[in-house]
Amino acid sequence: MAGALTTQTQYETVIGLEVHVQLKTQTKLFCACSTQFGVEQNQNTCPICLGMPGVLPVLNRQAVEYGILAGLALNCGIALITKFDRKQYFYPDLPKGYQISQYDLPVCHDGYLEIMGQKIRILRAHLEEDAGKLVHAGAAGLAGSTHSLVDLNRAGVPLLEIVSQPDMRSSEQARLYAETLRNIVRYLGVCDGNLEEGSMRVEANVSIRPLGSETYGTKTELKNMNSFRSIQKAIDYEVARQTELIDSGERVIQESRLWNEATGTTASMRSKEEAHDYRYFPDPDLRPLEISPEWVERIRQAMPELPLQRLNRLQEEFGLSEYDASVLVELKELGDFFDEAVEHTSHYKALTNWLMGDITAYLKNNHKNLEDTRLTPKNLALMVQMVDSNQISSAIAKKILPDLIETGTAPDMLVKEKGLIQNSDESQIQQICQQVIVENAEEVAAFRSGKEKLFGFFVGQVMKASRGTANPEVVNRLMRELLKG
Amino acid sequence: MITEETVLHVAKLARLELTPEETHRYAQELSKILHLVDELADLDLSSSTLELVPEHPTLFREDKQTWNFDRQDLLSNTPEEENGFFRVPKILDEGN
Incomplete structure (x- = not known):
């Protein structure tokens, strides 16, 4: 039998990520301007961040401390001596004509994160200042615009750029790495980690190579991914594009490519190699920075709980499943809320179910965050207790939940106000049951002739007639007895 | 040694327009300056650390x-x- 003429080459994907996280300082990296978001254009500027002649940058201690904190959480070594360098290029969002960054002595080096059971090495994390923002006038984008408007509020805001080694082998692993990193910086309180608003920005270096090959293929740099999902989608698209190029005998060009969320494709930014000649040199306006081991140790001592630690603690201390624990860890507010609520109840599983189920659904439907509501950990814990002690049924709990979330009224008050206290009075419940049986003679006959699935219908009718207050256990028992006939 | 090619490259990065005469002159002048700085390399620094x-x-x-x-x-x-x-003013695409 003749074999196929072409053999499909198997490729391996190679991914490295460069992640910029905006540090949550009050002021900029080198001047005392506010970093507040959403103020009028150029409100947060001064002669230093506007690059006026003769001004001197002075380093923000908090930014360095946040950088060290993040570095420690990423298992990095912290430099004993670090310095700042000028990275030079021309663009209207960069008033000085150079960006103050770190070249050969970054504040953090050689860390790692474990993703899908594999160590992803982190080459370095360095401090640098952000650039300003451009508004292109006369068109939707740069192309076709007649002129541009410059807002320098963001210029000089501190960033930590975290550079991984090309250790990731799938788009899923890259997404997980980015999500893990986001969770860590959020737990540390050094960054909001919001991709959509740009407080965290992820660029992916992507290449492919024949499986088993030791050398790297030509990489492209992907930008403009505004969500974790689009990081994965952009890499998938790019891998398919590169595979097609190589399979058809063409070659991949090293370039930056912009992800387009609407079309689901990447497009070349057509930048020339020459643009990458940044001519770094040490910034003579800033002294080299000595970081004492004592300072690093103080920061290490004060490190808050990290996501991985919380994941383990929730399982060990409260017996949660790994899945439940991971949901509570993923959204820091949810985990914080849980940690406060367990002060008031020991029904951990019920608490988790409410948080992950009805409450999350309610927030999603109403486009709210937990912290925007008046739901308190104590009130939720009390409600869980009331269900457990049969004061209310879980149906009633569900009924009062929106008020619990919106008004902040204690659950026992809500139940009283609405007359929803659980009724376990057998004679009253029996009366309702009998009424339901009388009103639904056809269904009763069907049930008695073997259609047992109808049982739920009868219970439902009783619950409805009692406005949800009848104790479901009592209803179940009495109804079964009565239906036996 | 600074070649005219290097001068043109740096001039381009700095968005400077040079005439052929200027290019030629700067190549010579910059070479001289670098040569002067090179003399530092002759210093005996074996006893000092460069940390x-x-x-x-x-x-x-x-x-x-x-x-x-x-x-x-x-x-x-x-x-x-x-x-x-x-x-x-209107920003040109990088590379234009």
């Missing part, structure tokens, strides 16, 4: 907003302003 050691403690700023400038003042030096923005 980067700050002579003074680092000067830090605490993370407090200590000023608020008047935006109109800051914008007063710009040739063109529009609605609180610095207005700049």
Whole structure:
């Protein structure tokens, strides 16, 4: 039998990520301007961040401390001596004509994160200042615009750029790495980690190579991914594009490519190699920075709980499943809320179910965050207790939940106000049951002739007639007895 | 040794336009300057370390907003302003 003429080459994907996280300082990296978001254009500027002649940058201690904190959480070594360098290029969002960054002595080096059971090495994390923002006038984008408007509020805001080694082998692993990193910086309180608003920005270096090959293929740099999902989608698209190029005998060009969320494709930014000649040199306006081991140790001592630690603690201390624990860890507010609520109840599983189920659904439907509501950990814990002690049924709990979330009224008050206290009075419940049986003679006959699935219908009718207050256990028992006939 | 090619490259990065005469002259002048600096290489530094050691403690700023400038003042030096923005001419694509 003749074999196929072409053999499909198997490729391996190679991914490295460069992640910029905006540090949550009050002021900029080198001047005392506010970093507040959403103020009028150029409100947060001064002669230093506007690059006026003769001004001197002075380093923000908090930014360095946040950088060290993040570095420690990423298992990095912290430099004993670090310095700042000028990275030079021309663009209207960069008033000085150079960006103050770190070249050969970054504040953090050689860390790692474990993703899908594999160590992803982190080459370095360095401090640098952000650039300003451009508004292109006369068109939707740069192309076709007649002129541009410059807002320098963001210029000089501190960033930590975290550079991984090309250790990731799938788009899923890259997404997980980015999500893990986001969770860590959020737990540390050094960054909001919001991709959509740009407080965290992820660029992916992507290449492919024949499986088993030791050398790297030509990489492209992907930008403009505004969500974790689009990081994965952009890499998938790019891998398919590169595979097609190589399979058809063409070659991949090293370039930056912009992800387009609407079309689901990447497009070349057509930048020339020459643009990458940044001519770094040490910034003579800033002294080299000595970081004492004592300072690093103080920061290490004060490190808050990290996501991985919380994941383990929730399982060990409260017996949660790994899945439940991971949901509570993923959204820091949810985990914080849980940690406060367990002060008031020991029904951990019920608490988790409410948080992950009805409450999350309610927030999603109403486009709210937990912290925007008046739901308190104590009130939720009390409600869980009331269900457990049969004061209310879980149906009633569900009924009062929106008020619990919106008004902040204690659950026992809500139940009283609405007359929803659980009724376990057998004679009253029996009366309702009998009424339901009388009103639904056809269904009763069907049930008695073997259609047992109808049982739920009868219970439902009783619950409805009692406005949800009848104790479901009592209803179940009495109804079964009565239906036996 | 600085070649005319290097001069043109640096000039391009600095957005400077040079005539052939200027290119030629700067290549020579910059070479001379570099040659002068090269003399430092003749110094005997075998007994000194080249490690980067700050002579003074680092000067830090605490993370407090200590000023608020008047935006109109800051914008007063710009040739063109529009609605609180610095207005700049049409930006060409990188590489153009």
